[in-house]
Amino acid sequence: MPTAPLPRPITGLLPGCCALLLVAASAHAGARDEVKAAMDKFLSASSYHATMTHSGAHAMTNEIDFVAPDRYRMQTSMGTQYIIGDAMIMDVNGTRMRVPMPKGTLSQYRDPAKLSENAATMEITALGADTLDGKPARKYRMVSSQSPDVASVMWVGGAGYPLRIEVQGQVQGQDFATTIRYSRYNDPGIRVDPPK
Helix, strand or coil: CCCCCCCCCCCHHHHHHCCCCCCCCCCCCCHHHHHHHHHHHHHHCCCEEEEEEECCCEEEEEEEEEEECEEEEEEEEEEEEEEEEEEEEEECCCEEEEECCCCCCCCCHHHHHHHHHHHHHEEEEEEEEEEEECCCEEEEEEECCCEEEEEEEEEEEEEEEEEEEEEEEECCCCEEEEEEEEECCCCCCCCCCCCC
């Protein structure tokens, strides 16, 4: 496979997907414990599917499949990217390239120690019961003292897994909104194999 660079990899979206969940902390013990329990379930999932929709200056929709411990497939308008361990395989407009990634680039987003580092910056408020796709869920609002212009709302389903996250705010003076829908937790039908 060639190794010359292609358009910039969208790895920032994948950490964003994971990082939005890495918020297990709160000044409110009940909400903190409930969100931490949802995060523990998320981190222990053997697989999941996510649809990420981003609006703003760079609007896009991506489909992401994850298989533990370190396999991702991201389908974007630019093509498909695979991450297997610390290597990314990009398939853009019919051209395939292998791009090495620094060790630990993605694993840091599933590292419980990193969760603890973020704990002191988060305030989480329980917003009570809600429904999502006609099913009961609990809703939480999260704001980091490090990014007060960005607020997240997370829905946790009856099985204890995060089902939806909405993030709104400003980055460098520009408004943005991102929605991530999670499904197919622990589905053995989700496979991420390197392209041939």
